[in-house]
Amino acid sequence: MAKEKITLIIPVYNEEATFRKHLSDFLLGTNSFFGGLAQWKNQDAKNRHVVIVNDGSTDRTEQISKDIGKLFGFSVVRSDPSGKNIGQGGAFIAGARYAESKGSKIVVTMDADAVVLNPKYIDELVSDLKISKKKMVVATVIEMGQRPGPPEFSGVRAIRIEALSPLFSKGKKMGKWVSLLEGHALYRGLQHLIPSNETSSVAFVMAKPFRHTSGQKQQVQFDLVESRIRARTATSRRLWKIIGSPNKRGRYSSLKIKKARTALRRLQAKHPHLR
Numbered sequence: 001m002a003k004e005k006i007t008l009i010i011p012v013y014n015e016e017a018t019f020r021k022h023l024s025d026f027l028l029g030t031n032s033f034f035g036g037l038a039q040w041k042n043q044d045a046k047n048r049h050v051v052i053v054n055d056g057s058t059d060r061t062e063q064i065s066k067d068i069g070k071l072f073g074f075s076v077v078r079s080d081p082s083g084k085n086i087g088q089g090g091a092f093i094a095g096a097r098y099a100e101s102k103g104s105k106i107v108v109t110m111d112a113d114a115v116v117l118n119p120k121y122i123d124e125l126v127s128d129l130k131i132s133k134k135k136m137v138v139a140t141v142i143e144m145g146q147r148p149g150p151p152e153f154s155g156v157r158a159i160r161i162e163a164l165s166p167l168f169s170k171g172k173k174m175g176k177w178v179s180l181l182e183g184h185a186l187y188r189g190l191q192h193l194i195p196s197n198e199t200s201s202v203a204f205v206m207a208k209p210f211r212h213t214s215g216q217k218q219q220v221q222f223d224l225v226e227s228r229i230r231a232r233t234a235t236s237r238r239l240w241k242i243i244g245s246p247n248k249r250g251r252y253s254s255l256k257i258k259k260a261r262t263a264l265r266r267l268q269a270k271h272p273h274l275r
Contacts, residue, residue: 004105006126007049008037009095011079011088011186015112016059019068022112036117038072043119049102050074053095056085088186096164104161109186111155115205125158128200135163136190136197141206155187156204163194239264 012019025032041048052074054062065076077098079091092109099107106126121139129137139156191197242260246252 003044003047005047005049005103006106006108007051007095007099007102007104008040008122009051009053009092009099009107009109010112011053011055011091011095011109012057012061012065012112013055013085013088013091014057014059014061016057016061016064018112019061019064023064023068031117033112033114033117034068034072036114036119037074040117040119040122041073045073049099049104051095051098052076053079053091053098055079055088055091056083058085089189092186093167096161096167100161100164100168106158107161107164108158109155110204111206113206117204121202121204125156125200125202128202129158129160132198134196134198135160136194137200138197139200140203155206157190158200159190159194163196166193235264235267 022033026035037050041050050072052065052069054065054076056079062076062078065074068074069076075098077094079094080086095109096107106129108122108125125137125139136157136159139158141156239260242263243252243256
């Protein structure tokens with residue numbers, strides 16, 4: 001039986017200092033992030049990929065990522081071809097599309113600030129996904145010197161590629177999820193995209209968990225995601241109010257449906273995120 005291909009996605013933005021620290025740890029022979037990634041990949045190089053997604057970094061993250069890629073056999077892509085910063089969600093989408101192009105059946109997403117990365121933890125997380133009937137498992141994160149944090153805020157997840165199919169399709173369905181994920185809270189968007197998920201007992205030690213990065217900006221992102229979800233819900237209710245109830249035969253008025261479609265087009269023209 002052929003092994004399933006797995007791609008590990010690392011979205012990054014201005015991680016020059018972090019990457020230099022990881023590289024220094026590797027060269028000094030200590031337990032390192034890159035050493036752990038390379039060991040995991042080389043256990044089955046034919047079916048495992050590591051991709052670093054640069055999200056418009058303004059420091060030397062991209063050049064260092066390319067150097068690291070050559071050294072360890074990792075791939076490096078941009079979240080946006082123009083080099084624009086579009087947010088962690090956009091970086092994840094670019095990584096997921098790369099994984100899909102490589103024929104991967106599972107993706108693992110991870111922040112770049114893991115303190116010590118033991119390859120077996122990645123295997124255990126993937127194993128939990130395979131055993132589970134869910135489409136996503138979420139690891140626990142532990143901040144250095146702190147207790148385990150809420151798993152739902154974890155930046156480490158294993159996901160079945162089929163659950164991400166809306167990101168690969170064309171048309172309105174793709175646009176809906178891309179608009180939700182790009183530039184907004186990745187973990188919150190994934191929870192809505194993949195409601196079939198559960199928590200894994202596997203824990204990763206992080207220097208600055210996702211929930212603590214750019215606190216003020218992060219809250220703005222959370223609020224924006226929630227407001228868009230509320231806007232879609234309100235729009236749906238408004239359209240159903242126009243359509244009304246079915247007749248005795250269970251049929252809806254074609255004239256009212258036409259009015260609802262017209263109203264939706266007007267709303268979408270005014271509010272692109274409703275498309």
